[in-house]
Amino acid sequence: MLSSSLVxxxxxSLPDAIIIVDPSGNILFANxxxxxxxxxxxxxxxxxxxxxxxxxxxRHRHVGHRKDYADNVRVRPMGAGYDLFATRKDGSEFPVExxxxxxxxxxxxxxxxxxxxxxxxxxxxxxxxxARRDADRANLAKSRFLATxxxxxxxxxxxxxxxxxxxxxxxxxxETREVVDQQQLAVDAMSRLINALLDISKLESGAIKLERTxxxxxxxxxxxRREFAGVxxxxxxxxxxxxxRELVYSDPALVGQVLRNLISNAIKYTRAGSVELxxxxxxxxxxxxxxxxxxxxxxxxxxxxxxxxxxxxxxxxSPREGYGLGLSIVQRIARLLxxxxxxxxxxxxxxxxxxxxxxxxxxxxxxxxxxFQSAPDLGAGGTFNLLLVEDEPGVLNxxxxxxxxxxxxxxxxxSATEALELLRDGVDFDLIITDFxxxxxxxxxxxxxxxxxxxxxxxxxxxxxxxxxxxVRELQGDDKLRIAxxxxxxxxxxxxxxxxxxx
Numbered sequence: 436m437l438s439s440s441l442v443x444x445x446x447x448s449l450p451d452a453i454i455i456v457d458p459s460g461n462i463l464f465a466n467x468x469x470x471x472x473x474x475x476x477x478x479x480x481x482x483x484x485x486x487x488x489x490x491x492x493x494r495h496r497h498v499g500h501r502k503d504y505a506d507n508v509r510v511r512p513m514g515a516g517y518d519l520f521a522t523r524k525d526g527s528e529f530p531v532e533x534x535x536x537x538x539x540x541x542x543x544x545x546x547x548x549x550x551x552x553x554x555x556x557x558x559x560x561x562x563x564x565x566a567r568r569d570a571d572r573a574n575l576a577k578s579r580f581l582a583t584x585x586x587x588x589x590x591x592x593x594x595x596x597x598x599x600x601x602x603x604x605x606x607x608x609x610e611t612r613e614v615v616d617q618q619q620l621a622v623d624a625m626s627r628l629i630n631a632l633l634d635i636s637k638l639e640s641g642a643i644k645l646e647r648t649x650x651x652x653x654x655x656x657x658x659x660r661r662e663f664a665g666v667x668x669x670x671x672x673x674x675x676x677x678x679x680r681e682l683v684y685s686d687p688a689l690v691g692q693v694l695r696n697l698i699s700n701a702i703k704y705t706r707a708g709s710v711e712l713x714x715x716x717x718x719x720x721x722x723x724x725x726x727x728x729x730x731x732x733x734x735x736x737x738x739x740x741x742x743x744x745x746x747x748x749x750x751x752x753s754p755r756e757g758y759g760l761g762l763s764i765v766q767r768i769a770r771l772l773x774x775x776x777x778x779x780x781x782x783x784x785x786x787x788x789x790x791x792x793x794x795x796x797x798x799x800x801x802x803x804x805x806x807f808q809s810a811p812d813l814g815a816g817g818t819f820n821l822l823l824v825e826d827e828p829g830v831l832n833x834x835x836x837x838x839x840x841x842x843x844x845x846x847x848x849x850s851a852t853e854a855l856e857l858l859r860d861g862v863d864f865d866l867i868i869t870d871f872x873x874x875x876x877x878x879x880x881x882x883x884x885x886x887x888x889x890x891x892x893x894x895x896x897x898x899x900x901x902x903x904x905x906x907v908r909e910l911q912g913d914d915k916l917r918i919a920x921x922x923x924x925x926x927x928x929x930x931x932x933x934x935x936x937x938x
Contacts, residue, residue, distance in 0.1 A: 474524030600925020871900030
């Protein structure tokens with residue numbers, strides 16, 4: 436039989452403040468930690484109502500809670516889900532955790548309460564919550580910056596690219612043409628860098644959202660073949676692709692971005708030989724491979740190739756082709772798509788990068804999303820009239836010059852309001868080219884919609900934008916509408932116009 440002195444000694448040695456309360460709510464016992472925590476000596480509070488340890492505003496309510504507990508006694512935390520506070524002898528409050536345990540003594544039920552000061556933990560939780568709010572605010576600010584940067588950084592590049600394209604069509608002597616060509620190369624390099632940096636930032640901030648759908652992979656392969664065949668040929672390389680018929684389930688835009696970066700990287704690091712885009716049906720997945728006969732990658736460099744700004748065989752201060760962002764973007768998109776990127780490489784013999792996509796099960800080819808549409812290379816000029824809507828004066832003027840040089844009739848509108856006025860005045864045109872974000876919250880989609888109400892749903896249009904939101908993507912199902920991402924070079928823009936006008 437344990438002596439009362441031993442029991443008291445044990446209770447006094449516990450790290451938490453312990454009080455024992457009788458059925459009437461009066462304190463029968465308080466250990467030494469009660470004095471340390473509350474400032475009350477045992478003799479001061481024994482016999483007092485337990486409410487003496489609570490803030491004044493909670494005391495009346497606590498009497499009711501105490502009676503409810505007496506009707507259903509059990510071991511449990513007090514006030515689960517609520518913030519609890521206690522009051523010291525000096526009147527100061529502090530947050531606590533309280534655990535209740537019933538004690539049977541004859542016919543009476545006593546309650547033991549273990550009380551713990553959680554001030555430090557609450558401070559940590561508060562700091563974490565403030566940090567989370569700061570992070571949320573930072574992400575919001577970053578998203579706003581990206582939206583602005585995507586527009587403002589691309590606008591001057593758009594102007595430069597269009598003016599360069601127009602100038603190239605105006606000059607005839609070889610020396611001037613070479614200068615313009617070198618200027619266009621510089622503009623293209625700036626465009627690639629800005630796009631890569633914005634892609635990295637969007638992936639970091641979560642601004643890129645998945646848009647998974649079932650689509651046929653073959654048209655993407657064909658689009659990539661046309662896109663990179665000329666680039667490879669200019670380096671004396673052979674670029675070849677398979678012609679798959681499989682349907683896959685993923686985000687077509689992001690898959691296309693992954694493959695573009697892998698192919699671009701392969702061409703960059705291949706001096707002679709070939710680059711191949713291949714695929715293999717592996718049952719539930721389609722394995723896509725980009726193979727090259729390039730410089731290869733040493734085993735010790737493989738762990739670093741997906742790091743930002745890392746380039747194989749390039750020292751930090753040496754001249755570089757590219758910026759070492761392509762594979763970093765590939766890795767981030769792959770994580771977003773739950774897609775693993777495998778690498779095999781032999782120095783001096785080449786590399787093979789591969790990804791696997793889930794094959795769509797029981798999918799009807801006729802229902803697959805037609806997400807990759809390519810334009811035929813048609814001739815230039817004609818007697819067609821274009822309506823150009825753009826609120827950036829430099830871009831508008833550059834487009835006007837480009838299309839006039841190419842032989843088109845051009846009508847310009849520097850705002851949605853003026854574009855709508857031209858429509859109401861009955862201005863005749865065959866195709867409308869408009870920026871997506873216009874002044875005072877207007878959009879190019881509004882202009883296109885009104886124009887089609889007035890001129891018919893068959894009106895052809897090009898929407899030029901740096902916006903990658905799902906709202907813009909949904910418009911791509913319109914076969915009379917093309918979505919062009921900024922900055923678009925003059926050749927691509929002219930090809931889109933010719934393609935639509937040829938329909």
